[in-house]
Amino acid sequence: MKRRFGILLSCLLLLVLAAPVRADHEQKRLFLVASYDPDNVCGMPQEEGALEELRNQGWIEGKTLLVERFYMDTKRRYVSPEAMRQRGQQALKRLRAFAPDVVLTLDDNAFREVGLALAGQKIPVVFSGLNGQPEDYNRRHHFMNSREHPGGNITGVYEKLYVKKAIELLATAFPDRRGQRVVGIVDDSPTGKGINRQFEIEMAGHNSVAGLYWESRQVSSFEEYRQLIRQLNADPTVGAIYPVAARLPTADGRILTAQEIIAWTVEHNGKPELAVNYFFSKLGLFGGAAVDFHKMGAMAGRQIAWILDGRKAGDLSIVDAPDFALVFNLTRAQQLHLELPMTLLTAADHVYRQRRKHQTE
Template sequence: MIAHIRKLFEVVSVGIFVLSLASQAGGQEIPRVFILHSYELEHVCGEPQHVGVLRGLAESGFTEGVNLAVQTFPMDTKRVNNTPQLMRLQAELAKKAIRAFSPDVLVTLDDNAFRMVALEFVDSQMPVVFSGLNMRPETCVAGKRWLESREQPGHNITGVLEKLHSLTALRVQRKILQSLDTVFVIADNSTTGQAGMEQFHEELAAEPHDFAVREMVTDSWEEYQRQMLAACNDSEIDTIYPMALLLKDASGRAYTAPEILKWTSKICRKPSIPINYSFVKLGVMGGVGVDFEHMGMQAGRIVGRLLKGEKPGNIPLEQAERYALVFNLKRAKELGIVIPEDILLAADYVYTE
């Protein structure tokens, strides 16, 4: 009888221990991270960053569903909520969701989530980590002082700045084509588009080069079509650098990266450079593009440091460390371009379809 009681006590004790762990896993005892997307969940820029953030957290010892709770909110500001009024509404909904979830760290992906939501939490008790910020951090204050310096942010916000690696992209493209003098760059007039064009200019100004640049900024789908057709038929233009990710036609219909790039590849017989390696799957021939997943991993590692007790104000801003070398061989073949073997062997991704 005594042995039976002892055995029963052991079983109950184990049960209480297991229930205690389950209670901790379901409550505030495990870290909580909120990931706020500027765009839709499957967006070519946001999705790989999200994957990277979770990988960086896992490297740091925090795995979703095991010892980490994660909530995600897509603002969808490219495809659907792409007017100022709709963006503001999404920002308010996101802020409510964040406050309800009460995360230990807020992660924002790309510019709109940062400028419309993250800056509302400046100097709050909640650390904020951004990924994929195109805007120069010194200029996107929006009336709020959130940054003392890149080396010592000083407040509750830090993160990873996007880097296009534009000059490297042009040099690699020149080696592939054997001759490249003029590039045509076309962007939209959104906050992200303006920041991308500014960054392109900064990167080319940082080092001597002999590339000629023609550029165009537009929000109009019809104007984009006209300018792109003209560029693709201009014998002086050697390659295209498409940065326009949101355009609208005269009726108000929105066109995002998949529609824009697929149309461009269909009508244009010139090679083009991807700002994002995922663009290659949409018909861009390829070359050097931002490695968005690795950029997200950098942000995830920063989040891991914060969860372990470091202060965001002491963690320097980082730039995206890596670019990806990626090619669409089907597109290259359509254009009659042979990619040198040494470049192809160094590629991170090669798509054959």
């Protein structure tokens, strides 16, 4: 009996030792490279979503996960191509000293300057919020065989915009605007050019959607942006705008970012604004069908968790941002004298009733 008990005890011990146990001594390292500053309206919700999903998967910052962050600040401070390259080199130096188990890049500048530099190396890389086409980046520096089967050390989440869905929603909410134009507005930064390319791809073969016509415009300064907004407001054929300009220089040498541009837009624009993401609606834009940056970051966090649990980055497909969220700013709707159908309000994922305050540096 004792011998049989001893054998049973040994088997149980082997099972316990073989079971995956996530303990503090198994702490892994994540290096996060964000394109912008810590409070950026695009980067911040992605970071929060990724870390929240990692916590849900048992990877808890400060316990099972050690996180090092590097903010490139390329919206306001390091805006020239050379400055971005230098920031990327600084990030890579910090990264190599940290020796991470996985790297997360947020938005295009971080991926272009840091993520691509790690292509073909041992460190797994997950990107989030990529506006540029993965295939275009792949021509610069090969990192994937296909989106479905990357095959290397890089995977991530592409920021699909769902432009057609946003236009369809506008037509559903306000059928009297059919026959009018929706005008997308981007800046001439690398990200802005990437978004403009996304517009072309998503709207290819669709000059109109649900009876609304589409066009896009690019501006290179805040002065150009203000002039364009005034022109569009004076044009009765324009039913709505889709403002995505998030970095614009001023005549006195300042750089305005999304919060400041949106604040001016809300004060001076009289057309409903389709929001590219829910946070832009929280800042004051009308809203519509928007990218949920928090969910997009969460998807990247899930990929990181899979990698930390032993899967290879190259075996994980590059995926689109999760489906759009319905968001509306009711205060903005009232300012524009627009009444939303109750069916849309009850289906909304986020409803904001006032404009979020912002600080201008």
